[in-house]
Amino acid sequence: MLIRRIKCVRNLGIRYNSSHYVTTPIFYVNAAPHIGHLYSAVIADAHCRYQRLRNPEKTVRLCTGTDEHGTKIQQAATLHGIPVAKYCDDISERYREVFRSASIQPDDFIRTTEERHKRAVAHFWRTLHSRGHIYSAAYSGWYCVSDETFLTDSQLRLDESTETRFSLESGHPVEWTEETNYMFRLSQFQDDVRHWVKQEARIRPAKFEKILLDTLSEPLPDVSVSRPSNRVHWAIPVPDDDSQTVYVWLDALVNYLSSVGYPNKEFSAHWPPAQQVIGKDILKFHGIYWPAFLLAAGLEPPGQLHVHSHWTVDGQKMSKSKHNVVDPVQAAQQYTMEGLRYFLLREGVAHSDGNYSHVKAQRILNSELADTLGNLLSRACAKSLNPGQIYPSADAEHLADLLRTLDATKRLQESLLQLSERCESHYECNHFHLVADTAMAALHAANNFFESSRPWTLKAGTAESNQPRLETIIAMTMDALRLCGIVLQPIIPQLATRLLDKLRVPTAERGWNYLAKSFASSPAHLGGSCQLDGQTSALLFQRIVEENPTKEEHKPQPAKRIKSKKKDRRETMS
Template sequence: MLENFKLIRSFCSKNRSFSFVTTPIFYVNAAPHIGHLYSAVIADAIHRFNGLLNEPTSPSTTIFSTGTDEHGTKIQQAAASHSVPVATYCQQISDQYRGLFKNFNTAHTRFIRTTDQDHAVAVQSFWKALDATGNIYSTQYAGWYCIPDETFLTETQLKENDQGVKVSADSGHPVEWTEERNFMFRLSHYQDDVLHWIKGCEDRVVPTKFQKILLDFLQEPLPDISISRPKARVSWGIEVPSDPSQSVYVWLDALVNYLTVAGYPNKEFRQNWPPTVQVLGKDILKFHGIYWPAFLIAAGLEPPGQLLVHSHWTVDNQKMSKSKFNVIDPNERAIRYTNEGIRYFLLREGVAHSDGNYSDTKIVRILNAELADTLGNLLSRCCGKVLNPGAVVPAVDHASLEALLALEVTQKMLDLLNELPDKVRLHYQQYNFHLVVDCVVHLLHATNNFFETTAPWKCKGPDGKPQLETILALTMEVLRHTGIILQPIVPLLSGQLLDKLNVADRCRLWRDLEVKFNQEERPLANLNAVLFRRIVLPKPETVPEPRTKKVKRKN
């Protein structure tokens, strides 16, 4: 099979402007939390950055998909526990995800549900493609099954917990012995193919620690895997085309969603295939890094170009858990910190290779220091009536510019500004969003220092006006660059900044990141210059100390 796989066209043959980014589809057994939003904003930032690189006139295909996974035993059980029909339950939770992503301004082009009709067609067509190549067979199967993880596990993947109960070694969820007739996929035939795919590109799976985990997993022979369940046990699913008594295994069903989004099984889907990058959490690495490429190769299709695997979020250094009542609802926190503030914090603090830690104290400190004080205050000062009564982006006076260029603070600011596009472009391409923000904040600190040192408020009268306007023009040029670069991270806030500076929509692409000294002034937009208000949390109520009765002392 490896020889056949080598004949598949290379991903590198794709047009440079092609972009197909996916999140995993999220299981609807519970309401969304901050970890789900993290996957979505990572993918959204990648999608938006790719859009900034494209020329508006160049032909391009841009796809960004997310959605919900709605089949399987867990969903049946969750619906039963809420005493509602399964379809109703799925609709309710799926709507919560759709609403969450709308609230946080993710620019997905398709929100897919595994209950969508075109997805059922894609799953059954994909099953037939696997079956036609002899990769599916029926057998009586017995093994340890984990309902929460929706997967069979081998003995080496099990352990006993403190109560002596067999559980999954990875998730800690309990397992039960199950014997039933299943359809099996010949995963064992594709071990070399999956290895070839992983090793065929040095950054196939990033960060590299997760690529190593996959390669370590592939040191052991891969067993064939069950890809169906008896419909009598799992009725909520898509029927196996050749056997209505069986439902398609929920993970095979779920993974096909990416093909559905691309238009499979219509012939046109090939112009959209494969995905450029697939964003996923580390807990589903095996399914995306081994099962998924094996399924695709077996069906004669190219696996994804890259997997971006991210770690999880803790809360005050503790694992999120319903039992600890510390699951973070992004919509609830956005009331305090704004939707853009939450996006900024997640991409500012999250790093793919390690778990991030959510803390209310930390988010307030970061948002106030960086969005309110460093960025927001700089814009407010440039646009305020005291320094800028004409409400304009001023023209640069060349004599004043020469004098300012003689100052070390000016040179440092402009050096950082000129270096910025290349630096942050590399960070975006390596998905290091925290480093993008680091670079921008470093420049903004240097600009605030420039502003304080040159003291435009001291430029009095007609003689001082050229220098005042030149200081404002240089500062606003830094703010223009900041607005363009931060669009993938905080799109609404960046848009508000660029709107205030009266930057045309067509002039907000990566190609516009050149230092330009205005030869003619232009008016500022008649919009509020306050980008981000400082967050002031209510003081905790203090309980007055109880009064103590004074006792007269006897002499």
């Protein structure tokens, strides 16, 4: 049983640790990055940013990178007419550039062609072999080149008109293959893997736990973990047997160990991963093969798999044949990379495929970033209302009067009081769309308060006695912006930084604990006046306008709240 194996792991000196280690998949370099790859990376990055924000004393580590071995890489390089190594260098660098521009901050970007990884794979292989979990055998079966995997009859569909078989899951064609391979005794670990999957919150959302358990309800065949070198030469050689190369999925999964220094002892400071972010198409490899490999090697499986769904484009599956693959670099030219990052986290939900469309992206970014957030900051910083360009202090008497006489003030206070607890709950579950929804609800309450309090009737010069009330309204508005800026740092780090810079919020006061310090939580917390940062523009996000807008598009659009996701997008789905 798994419990017995875990005890054995502890006896080896591997311990639970205070590090919060998070990984993305390492991305296969058979093609350039698209928004699906970026989505995996921004989920992991936002999760890590929140963990650092919420627990500054915790060591948080993020790993991403590229998977560069296998048949498809050989074929892609040949198609482009360049050496395989050069092809891998080029595509891997494109991933680095996209992630850099999207403010993704990995602690390690690993490549499976690196020597440190090859050493780790060789050690891992020898460990499995020495423990009796790998054996050599003649093997025959249906092999899918595109998916780099053998498939059973139950995983295939037959096109009777052409007598061609295809993978049920991916739709890719398969071919009959007979060869001598090394096999991993996967069947011996079926009960252990099932026990691991069943642990609370191990697989999230819960629908993917059910998928794994359904697969584990039938006997698992042993899995081929090598390929003949004469067929797959662009791979890591099997230790002590150059006639075989390591199966790309065994090779690739070990990267999570390589990144933290395996097999050197220091890797245990970060192992096991707290969370591994993956797409649903690689669930079998991470949810069955990976924990089995680790248990066979005497290592602890990951704490949690966070599985996300895919992106369609205007309701259609994204594919090269349909010419609708969305290049993040091109999309960022329309929306900015920060805007694209926000849209993916705002609109994407883990349990269901998201739909990418230009109309939807433009509507959300204009309504929420340009109008609801950006316009509120611009109005509070307007020189007509705030000629001194200050983040003013609030006046106790006027603050109490506004709370007593203006319903919009009470609604704003209630919204801000709930902000920390609600957003913390959503962040812990990677429900970034609900974090954005909660923050936007607070900002809508702030906009409503600003309108209802009518500060333009109190602007400087009309009556000296009105100045304290005007400054109190501006202070309360800026307080709402400050709190929402803190909350949104993991989702839109660049915009949130500019917002907090503009308000001159000290770097040391941008942590989660500072959400408790506002007029909403304590009317006695009135703050002190400070000068706004004159070097930072109050224009946070430029509205997206079509090149040839119609008259309708020229009309000023009022800030609208984007409605919450449907009920099936709520936390209960996880």
